Amino acid sequence: MSLPSIVVLISGSGSNLQALVDNQGSDYKISHVISNKKAAYGLERAAKASIPTSIHNIVPYKKRHPDDVSAARADFDKELAQKIKELKPDLVVCAGWMHILSSECLRPLREAGIPLINLHPALPGAFDGAHAIDRAYDAFQKGEITKTGCMIHWVIEEVDRGEPLLIKEIEMKKEESLDDLEARIHSVEHVAIVEGTKMALAHRA
Ligand SMILES: Nc1nc2c(c(=O)[nH]1)N[C@@H](CN(C=O)c1ccc(C(=O)N[C@@H](CCC(=O)O)C(=O)O)cc1)CN2
Ligand SMILES: NCC(=O)N[C@@H]1O[C@H](COP(=O)([O-])[O-])[C@@H](O)[C@H]1O
Numbered sequence: 119m120s121l122p123s124i125v126v127l128i129s130g131s132g133s134n135l136q137a138l139v140d141n142q143g144s145d146y147k148i149s150h151v152i153s154n155k156k157a158a159y160g161l162e163r164a165a166k167a168s169i170p171t172s173i174h175n176i177v178p179y180k181k182r183h184p185d186d187v188s189a190a191r192a193d194f195d196k197e198l199a200q201k202i203k204e205l206k207p208d209l210v211v212c213a214g215w216m217h218i219l220s221s222e223c224l225r226p227l228r229e230a231g232i233p234l235i236n237l238h239p240a241l242p243g244a245f246d247g248a249h250a251i252d253r254a255y256d257a258f259q260k261g262e263i264t265k266t267g268c269m270i271h272w273v274i275e276e277v278d279r280g281e282p283l284l285i286k287e288i289e290m291k292k293e294e295s296l297d298d299l300e301a302r303i304h305s306v307e308h309v310a311i312v313e314g315t316k317m318a319l320a321h322r323a
Contacts, residue, residue, distance in 0.1 A: 122208040122319045123149040127215035132160020134213040134237055137308035138315065139167045145316050150205050152198070154217050174198050176217075195223035203230050209318050212236040212273060213311060216248065221275055234273035235283060235318045237311050239303050241267045242285065246278040251300050258290045265289050266299075268307050270314025283321070284314040 124146050126135050135151060142148050151164040151171045164171045174197070179190040198219075202210060203226065210232060219234075227234065240250035244266065245257075254266040267287040272280035286306050290299065 121145070121147045122322075123147055123206070124209045124211050124315065124319075125150045125152065125202055125205050125207040126164075126211045126213050127151075128153045128158055128160040128213055129155050129216040130158050130160065130214050132158060132163045132214065133304060134307055134311045135160045136163050137311050138211065138213065139163065139169070141312045146209075146319055149207055152201065154215070160214070172201065174201065191220060192222045195220045196226070199223040199226040202227060202232060207232060208322060209315065210234040210273075211311070211315055211318075218277055219273065219275075224273065224275055233318065233322065235270055235314060236273045236278070236280070237268065237270055237307055237314070238278050239266075239268045239307060240278075241265070241287065242269055242271070242282050243279070251303055252296065254290075255296045255299055263290070266303070268303055268310055270310055270317070272318075283317050284310055286310050 126138060126148055128135050128151060138148060148169050151160065151169055152174050153161050154174055154176065156173045156175060161171050176190065176194050179194040182193060183189040212234060238250065240254060245253045254263065257263045265287050267285060269282045270284040271278065271282045274280040288303060288306060
C-alpha cells in the first residue's frame with residue numbers, strides 16, 4: 119500500500135519544508151513542492167531531495183489583468199487549484215506560503231476532497247496574518263502578552279481562523295532579542311509541522 123502523498127506550498131527559506139523532507143518515508147511522502155517565489159531557497163531544498171517542484175507566481179496573472187488585481191488573484195488561485203488537483207495529493211501543507219488563498223482555490227480543492235493545513239507562528243486568534251512573530255514580540259515589550267507559540271490549523275477562507283489541529287505554546291522571556299525568540303519559535307515549528315501533518319493525515323484515514 120502506497121504512502122499518503124502531500125504537496126507542500128512555500129514562499130521562502132523552506133526550513134519547515136526541510137523538516138518535512140527529513141521526516142518523510144514512514145507516514146507520508148512529499149510528491150511535489152510549489153513556490154510562489156522563484157527565488158525561494160526551499161526550491162533548492164526540494165531539488166536536493168529529488169522532489170519535483172514548480173513555481174506558481176502572480177506576475178503572469180498581473181500581466182494578464184493589468185488593471186484588475188482581484189481578477190489576477192482569482193485566476194492565480196483557480197490555476198493553482200487545478201495544478202494541485204492534477205497532482206492528486208492526500209493533503210496540502212502550507213509551510214511558509216505567503217499568499218492568501220481565496221475561494222477560487224479553496225472551493226475546488228474542497229470539492230475534490232483535498233484538505234489544506236497551515237503552519238502559523240502564533241496562538242489561535244492572537245496575531246492572524248503576516249509578521250506574527252514581530253507583532254507578538256512588540257506586544258510582549260508593551261506588557262500585553264506573556265506567551266506566544268505556533269499552531270497547525272485547517273485552512274479555510276478566513277485567514278488563520280481554521281480549526282487548530284495542534285497548538286504549541288512558547289513562554290516569552292524578558293531581555294530576549296527578536297532574533298532569539300524567532301529562533302526558538304522556528305525550532306518548535308519544525309517539530310509541529312511534522313506532527314501536525316501526521317495528525318491531519320490520520321484525521322483523513
Ligand atoms: N484563505 C487562507 N489563505 C491562507 C491561510 C489561511 O488560513 N486561509 N494561511 C496563510 C498563511 N498565512 C499565515 O499563516 C498568511 C500568509 C500571508 C498573508 C498575507 O498577508 N499575504 C499577502 C502578501 C504578503 C506578501 O506577499 O508578503 C497577500 O496574500 O496579499 C497572510 C497570512 C496562507 N494562506
Ligand atoms: N502567516 C504565515 C507565516 O508567517 N508562516 C511562517 O513563515 C515561516 C516560513 O519559514 P520557512 O520558509 O523557513 O519554513 C515560518 O515561521 C512560518 O510560521
